[in-house]
Amino acid sequence: MSVSIALIQAAFTVGNIDANLARIAALYQVAVIAKADLVVFSEMNVTGYPPEDLILNAAFQQSAMQALEQCARMTSGGPAMLIGSLWCEEEIVFNAIFLLQDGRVAARQEKHHLPNDGVFDERRYFTPGAMPEPLLWRGMKLGLLVCEDMWFADVSAHLKHAGAELLIAMNASPFETGKPDARERAAISRVQETGLALLYVNQIGGQDELVFDGGSFVLGRQADICARLHVFREDMEFVRLQNEGAGWSPLAGTVQPRLGDTEMIYRAMMLGLRDFVLRNGFAGVVIGMSGGIDSALAAALASDALGAAHVRSVMMPSPITSDDSVEDATDCAQRLGIRIDTVPIDLGMQAFGAMLETVFDGPVSDLAFGDNQTRLRAGILLAISSKENLLLLNTGNKSEMAVGYTTPYGDMCGHFAVLKDAYKTTVFALAAWRNLHGEVIPPRILSKPPSAELYEGQTDQDTLPPYALLDAVLHQLVECRLGVDEVAAQGFSLSLVRRVNELLHVAEYKRRQAPPGVKISSMSFGRDRRYPITNGWQVMERNRVRHPGAAE
Incomplete structure (x- = not known):
């Protein structure tokens, strides 16, 4: 048994929801032509990240929720999609991932660990989600990690215990010197702890003082690097995974070389x-x-x-x-x-x-x-x-x-x-x-x-x-x-x-x-x-x- 998962490393503009929707639609169509089974985007790609106090604006919240429905309709008759956006329940706002398939929102998962140091102040805006459970897609149990959740062992351990068969980390992780290596080390730790392959998707682009460098990657069940995308440019990788009874394993893809710090x-x-x-x-x-x-x-x-x-x-x-x-x-x-x-x-x-x-x-x-x-x-x-x-x-x-x-x-x-x-x-x-x-x-x-x-x-x-x-x-x-x-x-x-x-x-x-x-x-x-x-x-x-x- 095998599946094809498209990892979309793209740039999205904070607040420009209409433009982001158009970008999602265009990239989704590329994945459709390539016959992907699942299309994975980065964290909060619908709204752009970080939206900061835009999140406190009721009209912005409503626009983001409406955009989610538009994204869901794209999947009618096509591959499923994992996207990131905000989710509102009365006065509560979550940073969430959504599984879209068959023209509807099939499942939702809220971010559990909210970063609140350095340039991040997510606790100002979001409520932390409960410890997540795997999402069922095509009979496969997906263990989803929303950015910060990958940096802690508890979320992936809980997902593994609950039967997750594959880890997918959707991120908006900004660049700083040494960060690309740190991300891969954290991901390797999660793979070694769980024995599950891990797909990591990051966004790219400049947002005020932050720069998102991309560098998305795929790790096999032995923590071996199976694919690595470019840095500082949009990129896409179609990951073929096979399960011959021992678990889902990604086939080798293109591994872009690491660049020096300077x-x-x-x-x-x-x-x-x-x-x-x-x-x-x-x-x-x-x-x-x-x-x-x-x-x-x-x-x-x-x-x-x-x-x-x-x-x-x-x-x-x-x-x-x-x-x-x-x-x-x-x-x-x-x-x-x-x-x-x-x-x-x-x-x-x-x-x-x-x-x-x-x-x-x-x-x-x-x-x-x-x-x-x-x-x-x-x-x-x-x-x-x-x-x-x-x-x-x-x-x-x-x-x-x-x-x-x-x-x-x-x-x-x-x-x-x-x-x-x-x-x-x-x-x-x-x-x-x-x-x-x-x-x-x-x-x-x-x-x-x-x-x-x-x-x-x-x-x-x-x-x-x-x-x-x-x-x-x-x-x-x-x-x-x-x-x-x-x-x-x-x-x-x-x-x-x-x-x-x-x-x-x-x-x-x-x-x-x-x-x-x-x-x-x-x-x-x-x-x-x-x-x-x-x-x-x-x-x-x-x-x-x-x-x-x-x-x-």
Whole structure:
């Protein structure tokens, strides 16, 4: 006996239920033509995931419930379908999976484990379902796992005890470094515990700060990998399963190779940026080119994600800007094939400085002088953005955002920050990786000392530790959530750790005003890490930790 199950790894847009229905119908028809017996989609694919407070909207709930009926009608005379959506019972809402067949909703299963940490807050919206029972389809007992349910042993163990013959995990699992391996390890554990084959389906696409990477896979009863789908692109796999009396076993399919971490991060950034631009109706992006590595990498990502014709760059030199920076910015833009305009800001700086002198007690400080430059540049970029309907792409990185080495309403401006969750050392690694596939970033940009060029002779390391050291300390403080003494015990200077920690906490108010950006780590700035701005846990000497490029 054998069956064919189609695993559909696709992108769905949060809130655009009509478009999602059309996508489901189109992909379902492909499965019909391929003579699949069952078509499996990802978690909450009808509504898109995560719908957040849309779930609290009664009209949205009603639309989702109506869409469920439309999906059910698709199965009249065709294969069965497993889809994900919300289910409402009076004032109670569930995250659920539905078995659709013969034109009707044949069965429903609610998600049991609701994630409520990091970027997830499902308990705000959903009620946990009871421990699930297997769903009967064609005489086969399907054990369904709704995303988080796969990460716990109890659900699959209960399903096995209740007679499940096959595990199917429907997911909306966002990317972060190391997550694809972690998913497969969790799935392997469930297979080893139950002796059941497991089909894992994940969605793809960018949704605000989250990027869903796909990477769906199939495990045999011995936890062997039978199939693995592409990452960061839509894909489909038709899994043939046979049962010769010993249980259901998948036949070998296509196994896509795993990618290295750096390439995974680069692709996540590309997909996150592309979908943010397209789904929010922008015609392309505009980016300020400085001749430095951050703007060069951001421009490369934008060009790769959207095409060079949809990327516009602007070089805005001041009297402080070096000739090398102008040359490097122009060289990078030409290598990428993107438009670059030059708009000197000398006159604006003079006018702004003259206005400030009337209210300053004495000459304009280096700090104010430097910040005036970045705010003038932001104004120019915002004007172009507004006129041309271009997304203003912020180029700041995680190291700068962590310690407040940024200027509010200046270099912090933007609609989206593609490098927001990448430390400076990661930026260098990404740039080097990209150049291996075509040298689009001039070598001098990779080799020269990083500088904001806000005053004569400035480099980042005038006020910050070397980035390799800074990023190592920040990783311990942010991702690992260690205290100062714990980090110092690992061999770092106590005074250095204290200073970095102070900078980190003082900059909280700045990070709250930063644009959204692609999440690639386990602890991005945003919903992963929620520190209060007004915080008396550690007394900060605010004046002592200020530095150029970090204005109030």
